[in-house]
Amino acid sequence: MDFELSKEHQMLQKLYREVAENEIEPIAAEIDEEERFPSETIPKLAKIGMMGIPWSKEVGGAGSDHVAYAMAIEEIAKKCVTTSTIVAAHTSLCTYPILHFGTEEQIKKYVPDLASGKKLGAFGLTEPEAGTDSAAQQTEAVLDGDHYVLNGTKCFITNASEADVFMVVAMTDKSKGNHGISTFIVEKGMPGFSVGPHEKKMGIRGSATSDLIFEDCIVPKENMLYKEGKGFKVAMNTLDGARVGVAAQAVGVAEGAIDETVKYVKERVQFGRRLSQFQNTQFELADMQARTDAGRLLVLRAAAAKDNNDPMLGYYSAMAKMYCGKNASDVTRRCLQLFGGYGYIRDFPIERMMRDAKITEIYEGTSEVQKIVVSRAMGVK
Protein backbone atom coordinates (compact mmCIF):
# COMPACT_ATOMS: atom_id res chain seq x y z
CA MET A 1 0.00 0.00 0.00
CA ASP A 2 1.39 3.36 -1.05
CA PHE A 3 -0.06 6.65 0.17
CA GLU A 4 2.37 8.77 -1.86
CA LEU A 5 0.84 10.74 -4.74
CA SER A 6 2.42 10.06 -8.13
CA LYS A 7 4.81 12.70 -9.51
CA GLU A 8 2.12 13.80 -11.95
CA HIS A 9 -0.47 14.12 -9.19
CA GLN A 10 1.96 16.13 -7.08
CA MET A 11 2.59 18.49 -9.98
CA LEU A 12 -1.14 18.77 -10.63
CA GLN A 13 -1.73 19.63 -6.98
CA LYS A 14 0.83 22.41 -7.25
CA LEU A 15 -0.88 23.73 -10.40
CA TYR A 16 -4.35 23.59 -8.81
CA ARG A 17 -3.11 25.46 -5.75
CA GLU A 18 -1.54 28.22 -7.85
CA VAL A 19 -4.70 28.59 -9.93
CA ALA A 20 -6.98 28.56 -6.87
CA GLU A 21 -4.85 31.15 -5.10
CA ASN A 22 -4.35 33.48 -8.06
CA GLU A 23 -7.57 33.18 -10.04
CA ILE A 24 -10.27 31.90 -7.70
CA GLU A 25 -9.66 33.16 -4.17
CA PRO A 26 -9.42 36.87 -5.13
CA ILE A 27 -13.05 36.98 -6.35
CA ALA A 28 -14.60 34.35 -4.04
CA ALA A 29 -16.09 36.87 -1.57
CA GLU A 30 -17.23 39.17 -4.37
CA ILE A 31 -19.17 36.56 -6.34
CA ASP A 32 -20.83 35.41 -3.12
CA GLU A 33 -21.78 38.95 -2.12
CA GLU A 34 -23.07 39.85 -5.58
CA GLU A 35 -24.54 36.39 -6.34
CA ARG A 36 -22.59 36.60 -9.59
CA PHE A 37 -21.56 33.67 -11.82
CA PRO A 38 -17.75 33.84 -12.24
CA SER A 39 -17.81 33.94 -16.07
CA GLU A 40 -14.23 35.19 -16.21
CA THR A 41 -12.89 32.09 -14.43
CA ILE A 42 -14.28 29.39 -16.73
CA PRO A 43 -12.18 30.21 -19.85
CA LYS A 44 -9.08 30.34 -17.64
CA LEU A 45 -9.82 26.88 -16.24
CA ALA A 46 -10.60 25.62 -19.74
CA LYS A 47 -7.24 26.82 -21.06
CA ILE A 48 -5.41 24.90 -18.33
CA GLY A 49 -7.45 21.75 -19.02
CA MET A 50 -9.45 21.84 -15.78
CA MET A 51 -12.88 21.55 -17.44
CA GLY A 52 -12.20 18.00 -18.64
CA ILE A 53 -9.53 16.57 -16.35
CA PRO A 54 -10.47 12.84 -16.40
CA TRP A 55 -11.41 12.53 -20.07
CA SER A 56 -9.01 11.26 -22.72
CA LYS A 57 -7.19 13.62 -25.06
CA GLU A 58 -8.89 11.93 -28.03
CA VAL A 59 -12.22 13.42 -26.96
CA GLY A 60 -10.77 16.81 -26.01
CA GLY A 61 -10.02 16.12 -22.35
CA ALA A 62 -6.77 16.54 -20.42
CA GLY A 63 -6.02 12.81 -20.32
CA SER A 64 -5.79 12.51 -16.56
CA ASP A 65 -7.94 10.55 -14.09
CA HIS A 66 -10.57 10.86 -11.38
CA VAL A 67 -8.01 11.05 -8.58
CA ALA A 68 -6.63 14.16 -10.31
CA TYR A 69 -10.18 15.43 -10.82
CA ALA A 70 -11.09 14.98 -7.14
CA MET A 71 -7.89 16.77 -6.14
CA ALA A 72 -8.80 19.70 -8.39
CA ILE A 73 -12.29 19.97 -6.92
CA GLU A 74 -10.82 19.91 -3.41
CA GLU A 75 -8.26 22.62 -4.15
CA ILE A 76 -10.85 24.87 -5.81
CA ALA A 77 -13.36 24.32 -2.99
CA LYS A 78 -10.75 25.31 -0.40
CA LYS A 79 -11.03 28.82 -1.78
CA CYS A 80 -14.50 28.90 -3.36
CA VAL A 81 -17.18 26.20 -3.25
CA THR A 82 -19.21 28.03 -5.92
CA THR A 83 -16.47 27.58 -8.53
CA SER A 84 -15.95 23.95 -7.58
CA THR A 85 -19.70 23.33 -8.03
CA ILE A 86 -19.60 24.72 -11.57
CA VAL A 87 -16.68 22.50 -12.56
CA ALA A 88 -18.04 19.40 -10.83
CA ALA A 89 -21.56 19.61 -12.29
CA HIS A 90 -20.13 20.26 -15.75
CA THR A 91 -17.62 17.40 -15.62
CA SER A 92 -19.37 14.60 -13.82
CA LEU A 93 -23.08 15.31 -14.35
CA CYS A 94 -23.04 16.30 -18.00
CA THR A 95 -19.86 15.29 -19.85
CA TYR A 96 -19.61 11.90 -18.11
CA PRO A 97 -23.03 10.45 -19.04
CA ILE A 98 -22.70 11.56 -22.68
CA LEU A 99 -19.23 10.03 -22.90
CA HIS A 100 -20.23 6.85 -21.11
CA PHE A 101 -23.72 6.21 -22.52
CA GLY A 102 -23.66 8.21 -25.76
CA THR A 103 -23.50 6.91 -29.31
CA GLU A 104 -20.41 7.58 -31.39
CA GLU A 105 -22.22 10.48 -33.08
CA GLN A 106 -23.36 11.97 -29.77
CA ILE A 107 -19.86 11.73 -28.33
CA LYS A 108 -18.35 13.31 -31.44
CA LYS A 109 -20.92 16.08 -31.46
CA TYR A 110 -20.92 17.08 -27.79
CA VAL A 111 -17.93 15.80 -25.84
CA PRO A 112 -14.98 17.66 -27.44
CA ASP A 113 -16.51 21.09 -26.72
CA LEU A 114 -17.54 20.04 -23.19
CA ALA A 115 -14.26 18.32 -22.30
CA SER A 116 -12.21 21.28 -23.53
CA GLY A 117 -14.46 23.72 -21.68
CA LYS A 118 -15.62 25.59 -24.80
CA LYS A 119 -19.13 24.74 -23.75
CA LEU A 120 -20.60 24.36 -20.28
CA GLY A 121 -22.79 21.46 -19.20
CA ALA A 122 -25.67 20.95 -16.75
CA PHE A 123 -27.86 18.10 -15.52
CA GLY A 124 -31.61 18.17 -14.90
CA LEU A 125 -33.09 15.46 -12.69
CA THR A 126 -34.72 17.15 -9.67
CA GLU A 127 -38.29 18.42 -9.93
CA PRO A 128 -40.50 20.24 -7.43
CA GLU A 129 -42.22 16.93 -6.61
CA ALA A 130 -39.29 14.62 -7.36
CA GLY A 131 -36.38 15.33 -5.03
CA THR A 132 -35.03 12.32 -3.16
CA ASP A 133 -37.94 10.41 -4.73
CA SER A 134 -36.38 11.00 -8.13
CA ALA A 135 -38.42 8.23 -9.78
CA ALA A 136 -41.54 10.40 -9.31
CA GLN A 137 -40.68 12.35 -12.48
CA GLN A 138 -43.46 14.54 -13.91
CA THR A 139 -41.59 15.85 -16.96
CA GLU A 140 -42.85 13.96 -19.97
CA ALA A 141 -41.28 13.23 -23.34
CA VAL A 142 -43.63 12.11 -26.11
CA LEU A 143 -42.34 10.79 -29.40
CA ASP A 144 -43.76 12.66 -32.38
CA GLY A 145 -42.23 11.53 -35.67
CA ASP A 146 -38.52 12.42 -35.73
CA HIS A 147 -38.53 14.25 -32.41
CA TYR A 148 -39.65 14.13 -28.80
CA VAL A 149 -41.87 16.79 -27.27
CA LEU A 150 -40.85 17.60 -23.69
CA ASN A 151 -43.13 19.20 -21.13
CA GLY A 152 -42.34 19.87 -17.47
CA THR A 153 -40.09 21.76 -15.07
CA LYS A 154 -36.77 20.88 -13.45
CA CYS A 155 -35.67 22.80 -10.37
CA PHE A 156 -32.47 23.71 -8.50
CA ILE A 157 -30.37 23.08 -11.63
CA THR A 158 -26.68 24.03 -11.31
CA ASN A 159 -25.22 26.07 -14.23
CA ALA A 160 -28.76 26.44 -15.63
CA SER A 161 -28.55 29.94 -17.10
CA GLU A 162 -24.92 29.54 -18.19
CA ALA A 163 -24.86 26.07 -19.74
CA ASP A 164 -24.99 25.17 -23.43
CA VAL A 165 -25.69 21.45 -23.09
CA PHE A 166 -28.12 19.79 -20.65
CA MET A 167 -28.65 16.20 -19.64
CA VAL A 168 -32.38 16.01 -18.96
CA VAL A 169 -34.32 13.16 -17.38
CA ALA A 170 -37.97 12.70 -18.45
CA MET A 171 -40.76 10.10 -18.45
CA THR A 172 -41.34 8.37 -21.76
CA ASP A 173 -43.81 5.90 -20.23
CA LYS A 174 -45.44 6.88 -16.95
CA SER A 175 -47.03 3.46 -16.49
CA LYS A 176 -43.64 1.80 -16.08
CA GLY A 177 -42.29 3.80 -13.12
CA ASN A 178 -38.48 3.68 -12.97
CA HIS A 179 -38.43 1.73 -16.21
CA GLY A 180 -40.37 4.44 -18.02
CA ILE A 181 -37.64 7.06 -17.50
CA SER A 182 -35.32 8.16 -20.34
CA THR A 183 -32.52 10.73 -20.68
CA PHE A 184 -32.08 13.39 -23.36
CA ILE A 185 -29.37 15.76 -24.50
CA VAL A 186 -30.98 19.19 -24.73
CA GLU A 187 -29.20 22.22 -26.16
CA LYS A 188 -29.64 25.82 -25.17
CA GLY A 189 -31.92 27.48 -27.70
CA MET A 190 -33.96 24.42 -28.61
CA PRO A 191 -37.57 25.55 -29.29
CA GLY A 192 -39.72 25.50 -26.16
CA PHE A 193 -36.80 25.38 -23.73
CA SER A 194 -36.21 28.23 -21.29
CA VAL A 195 -34.51 28.87 -17.96
CA GLY A 196 -36.19 30.35 -14.88
CA PRO A 197 -34.96 33.20 -12.65
CA HIS A 198 -31.85 32.85 -10.46
CA GLU A 199 -32.59 31.16 -7.13
CA LYS A 200 -31.39 33.09 -4.08
CA LYS A 201 -29.50 30.58 -2.00
CA MET A 202 -27.95 30.36 1.46
CA GLY A 203 -24.55 29.39 0.06
CA ILE A 204 -22.70 28.80 -3.24
CA ARG A 205 -24.41 32.04 -4.20
CA GLY A 206 -22.33 32.62 -7.34
CA SER A 207 -23.49 29.32 -8.80
CA ALA A 208 -26.22 29.85 -11.41
CA THR A 209 -29.15 27.86 -10.02
CA SER A 210 -32.58 27.98 -11.60
CA ASP A 211 -35.46 26.05 -13.15
CA LEU A 212 -35.34 24.45 -16.58
CA ILE A 213 -38.72 24.95 -18.24
CA PHE A 214 -39.95 22.75 -21.09
CA GLU A 215 -43.05 23.92 -22.94
CA ASP A 216 -43.63 21.70 -25.97
CA CYS A 217 -39.87 21.62 -26.31
CA ILE A 218 -38.73 19.92 -29.52
CA VAL A 219 -35.76 17.58 -29.03
CA PRO A 220 -34.53 15.54 -32.03
CA LYS A 221 -35.05 11.79 -31.66
CA GLU A 222 -31.32 11.15 -32.00
CA ASN A 223 -30.75 13.19 -28.82
CA MET A 224 -32.11 10.44 -26.61
CA LEU A 225 -29.17 9.24 -24.52
CA TYR A 226 -28.76 5.48 -24.21
CA LYS A 227 -31.97 3.41 -24.45
CA GLU A 228 -35.58 4.29 -23.93
CA GLY A 229 -36.65 3.35 -20.41
CA LYS A 230 -33.04 3.19 -19.16
CA GLY A 231 -32.84 6.80 -17.98
CA PHE A 232 -33.04 5.93 -14.29
CA LYS A 233 -30.01 3.69 -14.69
CA VAL A 234 -28.13 6.48 -16.50
CA ALA A 235 -29.00 8.96 -13.74
CA MET A 236 -28.08 6.65 -10.86
CA ASN A 237 -24.82 5.59 -12.49
CA THR A 238 -23.98 9.24 -13.13
CA LEU A 239 -24.68 10.16 -9.51
CA ASP A 240 -22.52 7.29 -8.20
CA GLY A 241 -19.50 8.93 -9.84
CA ALA A 242 -20.53 12.53 -9.28
CA ARG A 243 -20.69 12.02 -5.51
CA VAL A 244 -16.91 11.70 -5.52
CA GLY A 245 -16.82 15.34 -6.64
CA VAL A 246 -19.25 16.54 -3.96
CA ALA A 247 -17.29 14.68 -1.29
CA ALA A 248 -14.12 16.34 -2.61
CA GLN A 249 -15.83 19.74 -2.33
CA ALA A 250 -16.72 18.93 1.26
CA VAL A 251 -13.10 18.01 2.07
CA GLY A 252 -11.96 21.21 0.35
CA VAL A 253 -14.21 23.59 2.25
CA ALA A 254 -13.35 21.88 5.57
CA GLU A 255 -9.62 22.12 4.84
CA GLY A 256 -10.01 25.71 3.68
CA ALA A 257 -11.74 26.60 6.94
CA ILE A 258 -9.03 24.86 8.97
CA ASP A 259 -6.32 26.74 7.03
CA GLU A 260 -8.01 30.09 7.73
CA THR A 261 -8.48 29.20 11.39
CA VAL A 262 -4.89 28.08 11.93
CA LYS A 263 -3.73 31.43 10.54
CA TYR A 264 -6.19 33.35 12.73
CA VAL A 265 -5.53 31.60 16.05
CA LYS A 266 -1.80 32.25 15.70
CA GLU A 267 -2.48 35.99 15.48
CA ARG A 268 -5.45 36.61 17.77
CA VAL A 269 -4.43 37.43 21.35
CA GLN A 270 -6.79 37.16 24.33
CA PHE A 271 -5.85 37.11 28.02
CA GLY A 272 -2.27 37.88 26.94
CA ARG A 273 -1.91 34.67 24.95
CA ARG A 274 -2.40 33.71 21.34
CA LEU A 275 -5.56 31.63 20.81
CA SER A 276 -3.30 28.88 19.47
CA GLN A 277 -1.77 28.54 22.95
CA PHE A 278 -5.09 27.53 24.52
CA GLN A 279 -5.63 23.81 24.80
CA ASN A 280 -9.23 24.11 23.57
CA THR A 281 -7.97 25.55 20.29
CA GLN A 282 -5.30 22.87 19.94
CA PHE A 283 -7.67 19.99 20.64
CA GLU A 284 -10.41 21.38 18.39
CA LEU A 285 -8.04 21.80 15.44
CA ALA A 286 -6.35 18.42 15.93
CA ASP A 287 -9.75 16.71 15.96
CA MET A 288 -10.99 18.59 12.90
CA GLN A 289 -7.81 17.89 10.93
CA ALA A 290 -7.96 14.16 11.69
CA ARG A 291 -11.57 13.94 10.54
CA THR A 292 -10.88 15.94 7.39
CA ASP A 293 -7.86 13.77 6.54
CA ALA A 294 -10.01 10.67 7.06
CA GLY A 295 -12.57 12.16 4.69
CA ARG A 296 -9.91 12.82 2.06
CA LEU A 297 -8.86 9.16 2.19
CA LEU A 298 -12.49 8.13 1.59
CA VAL A 299 -12.62 10.50 -1.40
CA LEU A 300 -9.38 9.14 -2.87
CA ARG A 301 -10.60 5.55 -2.42
CA ALA A 302 -13.81 6.40 -4.27
CA ALA A 303 -11.94 8.30 -7.02
CA ALA A 304 -9.56 5.37 -7.51
CA ALA A 305 -12.60 3.05 -7.68
CA LYS A 306 -14.03 5.23 -10.45
CA ASP A 307 -10.74 5.02 -12.36
CA ASN A 308 -10.60 1.24 -11.94
CA ASN A 309 -14.27 0.61 -12.82
CA ASP A 310 -14.60 -0.96 -9.40
CA PRO A 311 -18.17 -2.20 -8.79
CA MET A 312 -17.87 -0.89 -5.22
CA LEU A 313 -17.83 2.71 -6.53
CA GLY A 314 -21.44 3.45 -5.51
CA TYR A 315 -20.80 2.28 -1.96
CA TYR A 316 -17.47 4.11 -1.65
CA SER A 317 -18.74 7.38 -3.13
CA ALA A 318 -21.92 7.37 -1.01
CA MET A 319 -19.86 6.75 2.12
CA ALA A 320 -17.39 9.50 1.16
CA LYS A 321 -20.18 12.01 0.50
CA MET A 322 -22.08 11.06 3.66
CA TYR A 323 -19.02 11.39 5.88
CA CYS A 324 -17.35 14.39 4.24
CA GLY A 325 -20.57 16.40 3.91
CA LYS A 326 -21.31 16.13 7.61
CA ASN A 327 -17.68 16.85 8.42
CA ALA A 328 -17.72 19.99 6.25
CA SER A 329 -20.71 21.38 8.12
CA ASP A 330 -19.23 20.44 11.51
CA VAL A 331 -15.74 21.75 10.79
CA THR A 332 -16.82 25.08 9.31
CA ARG A 333 -19.18 25.66 12.28
CA ARG A 334 -16.46 24.81 14.80
CA CYS A 335 -13.92 26.96 12.98
CA LEU A 336 -16.34 29.87 13.04
CA GLN A 337 -16.67 29.36 16.80
CA LEU A 338 -12.88 29.67 17.17
CA PHE A 339 -13.03 32.94 15.21
CA GLY A 340 -15.68 34.19 17.66
CA GLY A 341 -17.33 37.49 16.71
CA TYR A 342 -15.01 38.04 13.75
CA GLY A 343 -16.16 34.74 12.29
CA TYR A 344 -19.70 36.11 12.15
CA ILE A 345 -18.52 39.20 10.20
CA ARG A 346 -18.65 38.93 6.41
CA ASP A 347 -15.18 40.49 6.01
CA PHE A 348 -13.77 37.10 6.98
CA PRO A 349 -14.33 34.07 4.71
CA ILE A 350 -15.35 31.69 7.48
CA GLU A 351 -19.11 32.47 7.54
CA ARG A 352 -19.23 32.02 3.74
CA MET A 353 -17.53 28.64 4.12
CA MET A 354 -20.08 27.60 6.75
CA ARG A 355 -22.99 28.60 4.47
CA ASP A 356 -21.36 26.90 1.46
CA ALA A 357 -20.56 23.68 3.33
CA LYS A 358 -24.22 22.86 4.01
CA ILE A 359 -25.02 22.15 0.37
CA THR A 360 -22.68 19.15 0.35
CA GLU A 361 -25.12 17.40 2.73
CA ILE A 362 -28.01 18.07 0.35
CA TYR A 363 -27.34 18.01 -3.39
CA GLU A 364 -26.64 14.94 -5.51
CA GLY A 365 -28.44 12.88 -2.89
CA THR A 366 -28.90 14.00 0.70
CA SER A 367 -26.84 12.43 3.47
CA GLU A 368 -29.87 10.29 4.27
CA VAL A 369 -29.89 8.90 0.71
CA GLN A 370 -26.19 8.08 1.09
CA LYS A 371 -26.98 6.18 4.29
CA ILE A 372 -29.57 4.14 2.38
CA VAL A 373 -26.97 3.29 -0.29
CA VAL A 374 -24.32 2.37 2.28
CA SER A 375 -26.59 0.30 4.53
CA ARG A 376 -28.04 -1.60 1.56
CA ALA A 377 -24.55 -2.42 0.35
CA MET A 378 -23.87 -3.74 3.86
CA GLY A 379 -26.85 -6.06 3.48
CA VAL A 380 -28.84 -4.27 6.17
CA LYS A 381 -32.36 -4.22 4.81
Added chain:
Amino acid sequence: MKILVCVKQVPDTSGVVAVNPDGTLDRASMETIINPDDLNAVEAALQIKDETGCKVVVVTMGPPPAEGMLRELEAMGADEAYLISDRVFGGSDTYATSQIIAAALHKIGIEDDDVVMCGRQAIDGDTAQVGPQIAEKLNLPQITYVGDIHKEGNKITCKRMLEDGYMTIEVQTPCLLTCIKELNEPRYMSVGRIMDAYSMPLTVLDNEALKDEPLIDPTTIGLKGSPTNILTSFTPPQKGAGTMLEGNGAETCQKLAGIMADKHII
Protein backbone atom coordinates in the same frame (compact mmCIF):
# COMPACT_ATOMS: atom_id res chain seq x y z
CA MET B 1 14.96 27.26 -35.27
CA LYS B 2 15.01 26.74 -31.54
CA ILE B 3 15.09 28.84 -28.42
CA LEU B 4 17.39 27.72 -25.61
CA VAL B 5 16.25 29.06 -22.25
CA CYS B 6 18.64 28.99 -19.30
CA VAL B 7 16.82 28.61 -15.98
CA LYS B 8 17.80 28.29 -12.34
CA GLN B 9 16.14 26.68 -9.36
CA VAL B 10 16.44 29.09 -6.42
CA PRO B 11 15.43 29.11 -2.75
CA ASP B 12 11.98 30.60 -2.15
CA THR B 13 13.01 33.81 -0.42
CA SER B 14 9.43 34.50 0.60
CA GLY B 15 9.80 31.59 3.04
CA VAL B 16 12.39 31.09 5.78
CA VAL B 17 16.00 31.73 4.72
CA ALA B 18 18.19 29.14 6.46
CA VAL B 19 21.93 29.55 6.91
CA ASN B 20 24.39 26.76 7.83
CA PRO B 21 26.76 27.26 10.81
CA ASP B 22 29.60 27.82 8.31
CA GLY B 23 27.74 30.75 6.79
CA THR B 24 26.66 29.08 3.54
CA LEU B 25 22.98 28.85 2.58
CA ASP B 26 21.21 25.74 3.87
CA ARG B 27 19.53 25.03 0.52
CA ALA B 28 18.32 21.57 1.51
CA SER B 29 15.98 22.92 4.18
CA MET B 30 14.52 25.66 2.00
CA GLU B 31 11.63 25.42 -0.45
CA THR B 32 12.72 25.90 -4.04
CA ILE B 33 11.05 27.80 -6.86
CA ILE B 34 11.88 28.57 -10.48
CA ASN B 35 13.74 31.86 -10.57
CA PRO B 36 10.99 34.40 -11.40
CA ASP B 37 12.81 36.27 -14.20
CA ASP B 38 13.65 32.93 -15.83
CA LEU B 39 9.92 32.15 -16.00
CA ASN B 40 9.48 35.34 -18.02
CA ALA B 41 12.23 34.13 -20.37
CA VAL B 42 10.44 30.77 -20.75
CA GLU B 43 7.13 32.53 -21.43
CA ALA B 44 8.76 34.77 -24.05
CA ALA B 45 10.16 31.68 -25.75
CA LEU B 46 6.78 29.92 -25.62
CA GLN B 47 5.06 32.94 -27.18
CA ILE B 48 7.50 32.80 -30.10
CA LYS B 49 6.83 29.05 -30.28
CA ASP B 50 3.06 29.76 -30.41
CA GLU B 51 3.66 32.08 -33.37
CA THR B 52 6.32 30.21 -35.29
CA GLY B 53 6.15 26.61 -34.11
CA CYS B 54 9.84 26.65 -33.15
CA LYS B 55 11.28 24.31 -30.53
CA VAL B 56 11.86 25.47 -26.95
CA VAL B 57 14.70 23.82 -25.02
CA VAL B 58 15.21 24.50 -21.31
CA VAL B 59 18.63 24.15 -19.72
CA THR B 60 19.62 24.29 -16.07
CA MET B 61 22.65 23.55 -13.94
CA GLY B 62 21.89 22.16 -10.53
CA PRO B 63 21.58 19.09 -8.30
CA PRO B 64 19.49 16.09 -9.50
CA PRO B 65 16.21 17.29 -7.86
CA ALA B 66 16.26 20.21 -10.35
CA GLU B 67 14.71 17.67 -12.72
CA GLY B 68 11.35 18.47 -11.08
CA MET B 69 11.64 22.08 -12.22
CA LEU B 70 12.52 21.02 -15.78
CA ARG B 71 9.46 18.74 -15.86
CA GLU B 72 7.30 21.69 -14.78
CA LEU B 73 8.71 23.74 -17.63
CA GLU B 74 7.91 20.91 -20.04
CA ALA B 75 4.39 20.95 -18.56
CA MET B 76 4.25 24.67 -19.41
CA GLY B 77 5.19 24.02 -23.02
CA ALA B 78 8.94 23.40 -23.37
CA ASP B 79 9.79 20.57 -25.79
CA GLU B 80 13.06 19.33 -24.39
CA ALA B 81 15.18 19.72 -21.25
CA TYR B 82 18.83 19.44 -20.27
CA LEU B 83 20.07 19.07 -16.70
CA ILE B 84 23.75 19.93 -16.26
CA SER B 85 24.66 18.12 -13.08
CA ASP B 86 27.84 16.77 -11.56
CA ARG B 87 29.52 17.01 -8.15
CA VAL B 88 32.53 18.52 -9.95
CA PHE B 89 30.36 21.51 -10.93
CA GLY B 90 29.14 22.14 -7.35
CA GLY B 91 30.01 25.46 -5.71
CA SER B 92 30.71 27.20 -9.02
CA ASP B 93 30.59 31.00 -9.00
CA THR B 94 29.19 32.96 -11.95
CA TYR B 95 32.43 32.72 -13.92
CA ALA B 96 32.61 28.94 -13.59
CA THR B 97 28.85 28.48 -14.03
CA SER B 98 28.65 30.48 -17.25
CA GLN B 99 31.62 28.53 -18.60
CA ILE B 100 29.89 25.19 -17.95
CA ILE B 101 26.50 26.35 -19.29
CA ALA B 102 28.16 27.84 -22.40
CA ALA B 103 29.91 24.52 -22.98
CA ALA B 104 26.60 22.68 -22.61
CA LEU B 105 24.84 25.04 -25.05
CA HIS B 106 27.70 24.52 -27.48
CA LYS B 107 27.32 20.77 -27.14
CA ILE B 108 23.54 20.97 -27.67
CA GLY B 109 24.32 23.10 -30.72
CA ILE B 110 23.45 26.69 -31.57
CA GLU B 111 22.24 27.18 -35.14
CA ASP B 112 22.18 30.42 -37.11
CA ASP B 113 18.55 31.16 -36.37
CA ASP B 114 18.62 30.15 -32.69
CA VAL B 115 18.12 32.41 -29.71
CA VAL B 116 19.39 31.94 -26.15
CA MET B 117 17.25 33.50 -23.42
CA CYS B 118 17.97 33.99 -19.74
CA GLY B 119 16.25 35.76 -16.87
CA ARG B 120 17.76 39.10 -15.92
CA GLN B 121 19.11 37.81 -12.61
CA ALA B 122 18.49 35.14 -9.97
CA ILE B 123 16.87 36.12 -6.68
CA ASP B 124 19.48 34.25 -4.61
CA GLY B 125 22.75 35.76 -5.88
CA ASP B 126 21.26 38.82 -7.62
CA THR B 127 24.39 39.16 -9.78
CA ALA B 128 22.85 39.36 -13.28
CA GLN B 129 26.23 38.09 -14.53
CA VAL B 130 25.62 34.57 -15.83
CA GLY B 131 23.57 35.55 -18.90
CA PRO B 132 26.06 38.12 -20.22
CA GLN B 133 29.02 35.82 -19.41
CA ILE B 134 27.46 32.97 -21.40
CA ALA B 135 27.09 35.35 -24.36
CA GLU B 136 30.74 36.41 -24.06
CA LYS B 137 31.97 32.84 -23.90
CA LEU B 138 29.92 31.83 -26.93
CA ASN B 139 30.75 35.03 -28.82
CA LEU B 140 27.06 35.85 -29.17
CA PRO B 141 25.69 39.39 -29.37
CA GLN B 142 23.64 40.11 -26.22
CA ILE B 143 20.82 42.41 -25.19
CA THR B 144 20.11 42.70 -21.48
CA TYR B 145 16.94 43.91 -19.67
CA VAL B 146 14.68 42.98 -22.56
CA GLY B 147 11.08 44.20 -22.11
CA ASP B 148 9.68 43.51 -25.58
CA ILE B 149 10.67 41.10 -28.36
CA HIS B 150 9.79 40.95 -32.06
CA LYS B 151 11.26 38.23 -34.24
CA GLU B 152 11.28 38.46 -38.00
CA GLY B 153 13.36 35.82 -39.73
CA ASN B 154 16.90 36.07 -38.39
CA LYS B 155 16.37 39.58 -37.10
CA ILE B 156 15.18 40.36 -33.57
CA THR B 157 14.05 43.78 -32.41
CA CYS B 158 14.01 44.33 -28.64
CA LYS B 159 13.21 47.06 -26.21
CA ARG B 160 16.03 47.28 -23.69
CA MET B 161 14.47 48.76 -20.57
CA LEU B 162 16.54 51.23 -18.57
CA GLU B 163 15.73 53.21 -15.46
CA ASP B 164 14.87 56.41 -17.31
CA GLY B 165 13.65 55.09 -20.65
CA TYR B 166 14.29 52.37 -23.19
CA MET B 167 16.51 51.63 -26.19
CA THR B 168 15.19 49.86 -29.28
CA ILE B 169 17.87 47.47 -30.49
CA GLU B 170 18.01 45.25 -33.54
CA VAL B 171 20.16 42.15 -33.46
CA GLN B 172 20.93 39.19 -35.73
CA THR B 173 20.52 35.63 -34.54
CA PRO B 174 22.13 33.73 -32.97
CA CYS B 175 22.04 36.02 -29.97
CA LEU B 176 21.38 36.06 -26.22
CA LEU B 177 18.65 38.04 -24.47
CA THR B 178 18.15 38.54 -20.74
CA CYS B 179 14.51 39.07 -19.84
CA ILE B 180 12.79 41.19 -17.19
CA LYS B 181 9.49 40.52 -15.43
CA GLU B 182 7.68 43.33 -17.26
CA LEU B 183 8.07 41.33 -20.49
CA ASN B 184 5.03 39.11 -19.92
CA GLU B 185 2.87 37.12 -17.50
CA PRO B 186 4.10 33.50 -17.39
CA ARG B 187 1.40 30.97 -18.27
CA TYR B 188 0.28 28.09 -16.07
CA MET B 189 1.21 24.51 -16.70
CA SER B 190 -1.65 22.55 -18.23
CA VAL B 191 -3.22 19.36 -16.92
CA GLY B 192 -2.71 17.62 -20.26
CA ARG B 193 0.97 18.53 -20.48
CA ILE B 194 1.59 17.50 -16.85
CA MET B 195 0.34 14.03 -17.76
CA ASP B 196 3.02 13.86 -20.51
CA ALA B 197 5.83 15.77 -18.79
CA TYR B 198 7.65 12.78 -17.33
CA SER B 199 7.80 11.03 -20.68
CA MET B 200 9.26 14.05 -22.50
CA PRO B 201 12.94 14.26 -23.47
CA LEU B 202 15.34 15.12 -20.65
CA THR B 203 19.09 14.69 -20.97
CA VAL B 204 21.55 14.83 -18.09
CA LEU B 205 24.90 16.37 -19.00
CA ASP B 206 27.60 15.47 -16.47
CA ASN B 207 31.30 16.25 -16.38
CA GLU B 208 32.00 13.18 -18.50
CA ALA B 209 29.70 14.51 -21.20
CA LEU B 210 31.20 18.02 -21.18
CA LYS B 211 34.87 17.53 -20.29
CA ASP B 212 36.04 17.52 -23.90
CA GLU B 213 34.19 20.70 -24.79
CA PRO B 214 36.75 23.37 -25.76
CA LEU B 215 35.13 25.92 -23.42
CA ILE B 216 35.69 23.76 -20.34
CA ASP B 217 38.84 24.43 -18.36
CA PRO B 218 38.96 21.93 -15.48
CA THR B 219 40.97 24.36 -13.36
CA THR B 220 38.29 27.02 -13.39
CA ILE B 221 35.14 25.04 -12.61
CA GLY B 222 33.49 24.04 -9.35
CA LEU B 223 34.14 25.49 -5.89
CA LYS B 224 37.92 25.16 -6.12
CA GLY B 225 38.18 26.67 -9.58
CA SER B 226 35.90 29.63 -8.87
CA PRO B 227 37.67 32.98 -8.64
CA THR B 228 35.10 34.28 -6.10
CA ASN B 229 34.22 32.60 -2.82
CA ILE B 230 31.57 33.45 -0.25
CA LEU B 231 33.23 34.17 3.10
CA THR B 232 30.03 34.37 5.10
CA SER B 233 26.31 34.89 4.75
CA PHE B 234 23.91 35.70 7.55
CA THR B 235 20.34 36.66 8.33
CA PRO B 236 20.34 40.35 9.28
CA PRO B 237 19.13 40.97 12.85
CA GLN B 238 15.46 41.94 12.97
CA LYS B 239 14.67 45.53 13.75
CA GLY B 240 12.44 46.10 16.80
CA ALA B 241 8.95 47.54 16.39
CA GLY B 242 8.94 51.33 16.04
CA THR B 243 7.25 53.74 18.44
CA MET B 244 4.80 56.35 17.16
CA LEU B 245 4.52 59.58 19.09
CA GLU B 246 1.16 61.31 18.81
CA GLY B 247 0.73 65.08 18.49
CA ASN B 248 3.03 67.90 17.47
CA GLY B 249 4.71 70.92 18.98
CA ALA B 250 7.16 71.38 21.79
CA GLU B 251 5.77 68.70 24.10
CA THR B 252 6.16 65.88 21.56
CA CYS B 253 9.61 67.10 20.54
CA GLN B 254 10.66 67.08 24.18
CA LYS B 255 9.38 63.52 24.54
CA LEU B 256 11.29 62.50 21.40
CA ALA B 257 14.46 64.18 22.63
CA GLY B 258 14.05 62.38 25.94
CA ILE B 259 13.78 58.96 24.27
CA MET B 260 16.83 59.66 22.09
CA ALA B 261 18.80 60.81 25.10
CA ASP B 262 17.84 57.62 26.99
CA LYS B 263 19.21 55.57 24.12
CA HIS B 264 22.39 57.71 24.08
CA ILE B 265 21.68 58.78 20.48
CA ILE B 266 21.99 62.44 21.48
